[in-house]
Amino acid sequence: VDPLVWKACAGSCVHVPAVDSLVYYFPQGHAEQVSTAVDLSPSVCGGKPCSLCRVVAVQLLANQETDEVYAKMELDPRIPHPAAGAPHPDAGSAAEVGGAVSFAKVLTPSDANNGGGFSVPRFCADAIFPALDYGAEPPVQNLVVSDVHGVEWDFRHIYRGTPRRHLLTTGWSKFVNSKKLVAGDSVVFIKKRTGELFVGVRRTGRSAGPLDFLHYSPQIASPA
Amino acid sequence: VDPLVWKACAGSCVHVPAVDSLVYYFPQGHAEQVSTAVDLSPSVCGGKPCSLCRVVAVQLLANQETDEVYAKMELDPRIPHPAAGAPHPDAGSAAEVGGAVSFAKVLTPSDANNGGGFSVPRFCADAIFPALDYGAEPPVQNLVVSDVHGVEWDFRHIYRGTPRRHLLTTGWSKFVNSKKLVAGDSVVFIKKRTGELFVGVRRTGRSAGPLDFLHYSPQIASPA
DNA sequence: TTGTCGGCCGATCGCCGACAA
DNA sequence: TTGTCGGCGATCGGCCGACAA
Numbered sequence: 001v002d003p004l005v006w007k008a009c010a011g012s013c014v015h016v017p018a019v020d021s022l023v024y025y026f027p028q029g030h031a032e033q034v035s036t037a038v039d040l041s042p043s044v045c046g047g048k049p050c051s052l053c054r055v056v057a058v059q060l061l062a063n064q065e066t067d068e069v070y071a072k073m074e075l076d077p078r079i080p081h082p083a084a085g086a087p088h089p090d091a092g093s094a095a096e097v098g099g100a101v102s103f104a105k106v107l108t109p110s111d112a113n114n115g116g117g118f119s120v121p122r123f124c125a126d127a128i129f130p131a132l133d134y135g136a137e138p139p140v141q142n143l144v145v146s147d148v149h150g151v152e153w154d155f156r157h158i159y160r161g162t163p164r165r166h167l168l169t170t171g172w173s174k175f176v177n178s179k180k181l182v183a184g185d186s187v188v189f190i191k192k193r194t195g196e197l198f199v200g201v202r203r204t205g206r207s208a209g210p211l212d213f214l215h216y217s218p219q220i221a222s223p224a
Numbered sequence: 225v226d227p228l229v230w231k232a233c234a235g236s237c238v239h240v241p242a243v244d245s246l247v248y249y250f251p252q253g254h255a256e257q258v259s260t261a262v263d264l265s266p267s268v269c270g271g272k273p274c275s276l277c278r279v280v281a282v283q284l285l286a287n288q289e290t291d292e293v294y295a296k297m298e299l300d301p302r303i304p305h306p307a308a309g310a311p312h313p314d315a316g317s318a319a320e321v322g323g324a325v326s327f328a329k330v331l332t333p334s335d336a337n338n339g340g341g342f343s344v345p346r347f348c349a350d351a352i353f354p355a356l357d358y359g360a361e362p363p364v365q366n367l368v369v370s371d372v373h374g375v376e377w378d379f380r381h382i383y384r385g386t387p388r389r390h391l392l393t394t395g396w397s398k399f400v401n402s403k404k405l406v407a408g409d410s411v412v413f414i415k416k417r418t419g420e421l422f423v424g425v426r427r428t429g430r431s432a433g434p435l436d437f438l439h440y441s442p443q444i445a446s447p448a
Numbered sequence: 449t450t451g452t453c454g455g456c457c458g459a460t461c462g463c464c465g466a467c468a469a
Numbered sequence: 470t471t472g473t474c475g476g477c478g479a480t481c482g483g484c485c486g487a488c489a490a
Binding site: 338339341382384385386393394397 | 461463466
């Protein structure tokens with residue numbers, strides 16, 4: 001998944017450490033978020049509630065079915081590796097974020113109901129979508145938006161009603177039904193510097209948890 | 225699955241051996257019908273194309289998704305077990321079949337198309353469905369039919385048109401879509417002696433094969 | 449500014465008899 | 470006897486402005 005799109009979908013509160021940076025691994029926290037079993041025995045964890053690890057690899061991924069983004073990280077409990085000095089802060093993803101604008105909205109019942117469209121907040125229309133021709137009556141355009149899998153979706157974007165407001169109509173229902181979105185879920189619209197549009201989703205219901213694929217490697221921790 | 229219903233769904237050509245009867249196991253035939261791997265090496269099969277086995281256990285099952293019926297059998301290559309004499313023929317299932325009447329029909333395009341009902345062959349209506357009140361105009365009734373999982377389906381059974389014919393209308397489309405039936409598939413209607421109605425399906429497309437769950441146990445064949 | 453509602457129009461679903469194989 | 474077709478009425482999806490929060 002495009003790191004820019006991934007970051008926008010995950011939200012500003014989510015922080016992904018850079019490769020070679022140092023992090024604390026909390027087995028207990030891992031176990032709480034994950035549906036699969038985590039070995040918490042002292043022989044594996046060393047009896048400590050957390051251990052300092054080096055981030056060996058990070059993959060930004062998206063669930064094929066739910067579109068939920070998650071990160072797969074490999075951790076190495078044998079700390080030293082970077083040649084010298086302090087580990088560089090994870091500047092890569094942070095810098096790239098500046099290249100895109102994103103806007104998230106929690107779906108109202110009217111947004112998620114069948115037979116309805118999507119009320120586009122003014123800021124989202126102005127900052128993310130291409131400018132409409134406000135001379136036309138009504139102002140309307142077709143948007144082509146890619147999801148995290150690269151699948152393209154068409155939305156009719158219209159500015160109408162009294163008072164005027166931005167709406168997504170044709171194509172929106174198909175998207176909602178296909179992604180199985182319900183009121184309370186969120187959609188994220190992203191515009192990259194190139195002008196390309198992307199859309200991601202966040203769900204309210206706990207499904208898998210963003211850490212389900214974090215793999216801890218005790219066999220690296222205690223080499224024979 | 226009710227043996228009676230299972231038998232009707234499988235059809236009259238399908239023969240399930242009784243427990244303790246003797247059968248020939250053909251590893252090659254097993255491999256051809258099954259999607260999973262079968263070990264054909266001489267060390268397991270003894271180099272013979274087939275081997276005489278005793279049927280240890282038989283389970284009559286139905287696929288949760290497709291409704292296809294299949295049998296799971298356990299075979300023992302060490303033949304003798306029944307006290308003496310010839311193994312009794314599998315009379316059990318054959319006798320029970322007499323307690324039910326069933327009728328199978330291959331779905332025509334009109335039966336499977338959306339927007340259509342189901343043309344009920346005269347014999348099926350007369351022999352399986354409860355008698356209609358032919359004094360009514362039109363003669364019509366509601367049928368409650370259970371599938372192999374015990375789920376109940378409602379069908380409107382009406383006798384109309386010129387010339388008159390039996391049809392299933394309301395409820396039929398829902399059933400076809402839910403079971404993902406297409407023209408060429410078959411439906412089987414079964415009436416037990418109690419009057420209860422059941423419905424099963426047979427599919428044309430090769431999906432899993434009826435022998436997918438036949439397990440051969442070589443570890444029993446050559447005990448250490 | 450934007451969430452919800454009722455109106456309304458068009459598309460689709462699905463019931464019907466006609467007709468022919 | 471029964472498979473297929475065109476007709477057509479009912480239902481539903483979905484676009485609209487009105488209105489109020």
